[in-house]
Amino acid sequence: MGHILKTFEDGADGVLVAGCLEGRCHFQTGNLYARQRVEHVAELLDQIGLEGERARMINISAGMGAKFAELANEFAKTISALGPTGLKKKPASRELPLPSGKIE
Amino acid sequence: MIVADQKPIEDIRKMLKGKKKVLAIGCGTCVAVCFAGGKREVGVLSSAVRMATELEGEPVQIDETIVQRQCEKEFIEHLGDQLGEYDAVLSLGCGVGVQTLADQFPGTRILPGLNTKFMGGPTEQGVWEERCQGCGNCLLEYTGGICPISRCAKQLMNGPCGGTDEGGRCEVDPDTPCAWFNIWERMDALDIQDQLMEIQPPKDWSTSRDGGRRKIVRKDLQKPKLDEGS
Numbered sequence A: 001m002g003h004i005l006k007t008f009e010d011g012a013d014g015v016l017v018a019g020c021l022e023g024r025c026h027f028q029t030g031n032l033y034a035r036q037r038v039e040h041v042a043e044l045l046d047q048i049g050l051e052g053e054r055a056r057m058i059n060i061s062a063g064m065g066a067k068f069a070e071l072a073n074e075f076a077k078t079i080s081a082l083g084p085t086g087l088k089k090k091p092a093s094r095e096l097p098l099p100s101g102k103i104e
Numbered sequence B: 001m002i003v004a005d006q007k008p009i010e011d012i013r014k015m016l017k018g019k020k021k022v023l024a025i026g027c028g029t030c031v032a033v034c035f036a037g038g039k040r041e042v043g044v045l046s047s048a049v050r051m052a053t054e055l056e057g058e059p060v061q062i063d064e065t066i067v068q069r070q071c072e073k074e075f076i077e078h079l080g081d082q083l084g085e086y087d088a089v090l091s092l093g094c095g096v097g098v099q100t101l102a103d104q105f106p107g108t109r110i111l112p113g114l115n116t117k118f119m120g121g122p123t124e125q126g127v128w129e130e131r132c133q134g135c136g137n138c139l140l141e142y143t144g145g146i147c148p149i150s151r152c153a154k155q156l157m158n159g160p161c162g163g164t165d166e167g168g169r170c171e172v173d174p175d176t177p178c179a180w181f182n183i184w185e186r187m188d189a190l191d192i193q194d195q196l197m198e199i200q201p202p203k204d205w206s207t208s209r210d211g212g213r214r215k216i217v218r219k220d221l222q223k224p225k226l227d228e229g230s
Helices: A002-009 A030-048 A065-082 B009-015 B039-055 B077-081 B095-104 B179-189 B193-197
Strands: A015-019 A055-059 B002-006 B021-027 B061-067 B088-092 B110-112 B114-124 B127-132
Touching (some): A030 A055, A055 A065, B039 B088, B088 B095
Parallel strands (some): A015 A055
Antiparallel strands (some): B002 B114
């Protein structure tokens, strides 16, 4: 979820996450988890003051090029209609170095 | 573990009103494993608040870091050199972590980013439930390892209230199993249900919150004091 939000911070006006077809994921339920997390990001965007529609999950296979183009164009239209986020540039921020080791 | 939940972004925005530069500090222990205040959660929350405040026209710079254990000063004292440049610290530790930071750095405004909820554990993926209220006098010996203090809405000590439904659920919340129904089932399975016939006297709550702030002193672990006269 963090990298989707950081993408918005970096200037993206929308993020489309494409996962495998449901039930056809190499990681079995990985695409279902991904959908839940994209939905959570959309809720966060609403809380932030951005439109939740700016983050969307689609399910598509590698052999569905035409469908992918259709969904991507549709998403681009949605984002164009919403307009820019209003976030001009990523604010300066940094991660402080850890005293020792990596902590998750 | 101590289980916590992030405060709503709106609450955090209000707390940070007027601040220009804030350090968000996560904790790598309890709140990391309940996905409230670990490294990733610090990243997500910081990112969200940065964007929210920028959209409001009052951007707050939020830097990020994490310590292994916010509730012990040895794990946080290295932060002292860096806090001077910040208007405030947003702690994503539990209430103990927030207070340890505030005690260690009294000159810095320490703000809570989490709501500390309870002592408990995960019962299924993505679900945490309360299991202990720290009453200070554990009675799990008498109740088959199921705590009626934390798991019975009425904290009953001698059997169910009578409001248990046929499925063994609590009348206060139908989603919650009746603790005493579960205690009976457990002790029946262990063939020790006769122990439940022994009446438990009124509980002495002085070891719980009723006795005020609690403290443990372990003389065997305290720093030895040199006797200056010897």
